Amino acid sequence: MCAKSLLLLNRKSAVRSDVRSIVKSLQKEFELDVWVPWSGKQTRKLIKQAIKGGTTRVIGAGGDGTVNAVANAILRMGVADSVDMGLVPLGTANDFARAFGDDGSDPESSLRRAITGESKAIDLGRINGEVFVNVASGGYGAMITATTDVEIKRRLGGIAYTLTGISRLSELAPTKAKVTLDDGEVRDLDLTIMAIGNSRFAGGGFDVTPLADVSDGKLDFAMLAPPGLVEGQPDLISIFERDDPTEAFMFRAQFEKALIETNTPYHINLDGEPMVDTRFEVDILPGALRLVPPGKG
Structure with missing residues (x-):
């Protein structure tokens, strides 16, 4: 029954x-x-x-x-x-x-x-006390999602994000940040686009955090690598020209607890819910929700 x-x-x-x-x-x-x-x-x-x-x-x-x-x-x-x-x-x-x-x-x-x-x-993942199920994405895209005018979205739908993004391309620049994973070494990073994944996909099918698993007790951190961190120093355009854009240009790590501190306000999107701050306390809530795994039949 x-x-x-x-x-x-x-x-x-x-x-x-x-x-x-x-x-x-x-x-x-x-x-x-x-x-x-x-x-x-x-x-x-x-x-x-x-x-x-x-x-x-x-x-x-x-x-x-x-x-x-x-x-x-x-x-x-x-x-x-x-x-x-x-x-x-x-x-x-x-x-x-x-x-x-x-x-x-x-x-x-x-x-x-x-x-x-x-x-x-x-x-479940948690940032500053707010829970997310799938992926928390940060940077330029999250900023565009949070700042696109509501009336424009109502009139134009999804294309409103594209138009806003084009109009604000000059603001696409790295954010200075200190990142501490699992109370370990503090890393000074230039955050451009990042993702913290409890699961794998974001943005309509992009496998941004392929190591993420909803039942492994860890979150998967991925960011667009700053110049010099990976061979070839790729730019944004080259990312979309590669057959596998998710693997070549990412700095990745897995963690249970993290602290991200930025010099300027940084936008993060938690499953579509916007957040902006300069200090982000991130942790995992192991086994916090009982889910019927999606599927057909």
Whole structure:
């Protein structure tokens, strides 16, 4: 017998006719309550109400931001020991689900698996007290994501980021930083573009942290190497001309705890949620969430 489940749909997914049909069909087979939360506060309220009614599984249906919102809600409420989380990838990138082999092309199979599959404990990353499930990316791209005008995004969609990025290319410059991994040696680095991965993919399928594993108790740190660190001193253009851009130009390390201090405010994007600061305390939360691994069938 399957657990009673709560399905939380993001607003964009909720208006898709195929998604609505799939949900109605599976509600005939399984005990599945469906809601479309409008805020993090409402998400927590719905989860609290569902748990009182006997729900033991909460399923997030949407993109990586939805994954982050549901995981954060479960963690903040202190119910991670008694509630499993499922995932139906319905976003644009679906980077977290991609690492498990689910590209979001079969929502019905994904939802069925989220309802019926077995859960396993996975790690979560944390920066300055804020949790992320997939990847925290930093630098130029995170700055563009955080500073693109909301009205322009509403009118133009994804192309708004491209236009903003082009207009601010002059600001693409390294940030001086001190990085300490696992209380060890302090490294002076020129941060350009970096990623801290609990899982592997970001930016719509780029394997930015290929060593990352959600159950190994470590985070994977990767950054665009400063000139001289790797042979050939590559520039940004050459990165995209290579067959394997992720391997040749990255400084990589794995860690459980890190401190990143920058001379100027630095932008980081946690599963789509922006953060800007000059001091970032990073650590891993081993086995903090019980997840039904995404997949088809």
